[in-house]
Amino acid sequence: MELTAGVAALALLIGIMTSGIGGAIGGMATGGKAIGNQLAAMMGSFYGPVGGASGIVVGLILLALIG
Template sequence: MTAVVLTIGSVALALATGLVASGIGGAIGGVATGGKALGNELAAMLGSFYGPVGGFSGVLAGIVILALVG
């Protein structure tokens, strides 16, 4: 089994990638679920605002678990 090396750069890159991906996914999900009721622009804005709430914490939890296991 190989040891996992976490550097500050790789952690920052993972968090930034997770933040961007969850923002895009939240915008797409917001348009898909509330586009007709709220309008596509508002639904995308709300989705991109609330999407990273779960995505960022999920990536952070994954990094912590990886640091503890590795």
């Protein structure tokens, strides 16, 4: 399968969505008792894609160079 612009955009979108979900779960697990589950989930879903998106972009660039 070839890496096209559509496939790369779809992978980026799915990766950002899943990193937001993972950030929300991680936020509730780490800070749920201290600041409340809703606030911790909201902050985690905001800060989760910050690190996830950069990793996804680097991975897509490497896939484009390999393929």
